[in-house]
């Protein structure tokens with residue numbers, strides 16, 4: 001039978017793509033709740049409810065220190081920001097709406113860049 005050859009994805013530009021995507025997330029007008037780690041002293045209950053905190057500055061740090069195995073592990077961390085936001089914030093709240101807007105923006109941009 002014919003030998004099965006896995007089509008390798010070209011991951012050459014993935015690091016540059018992550019940097020572009022992260023810069024666009026940080027520059028978005030609705031990014032303000034996600035730019036730095038949530039200070040659990042300023043936000044009662046956050047530390048208990050959110051098991052894996054994540055924010056854009058932490059993602060930037062991890063990217064700079066080569067902590068992401070590939071594009072997928074980067075996207076997992078970005079989605080963690082938005083999933084944490086949905087878990088802790090009402091949809092109909094300032095931060096909740098910002099999270100939905102940012103997720104919509106991210107989904108659109110990485111699909112454009114990678115599809």
Ligand SMILES: Cc1ncccc1N[C@@H](C)c1ccc2c(c1)OCCCO2
Nearest residue numbers: 033034036037038042043085088089095
């Ligand atoms: C993403 C997220 N989810 C849930 C709660 C907060 C946050 N973001 C942090 C950065 C934040 C935003 C607004 C804040 C705040 C802290 O300090 C307490 C006073 C009100 O103003």
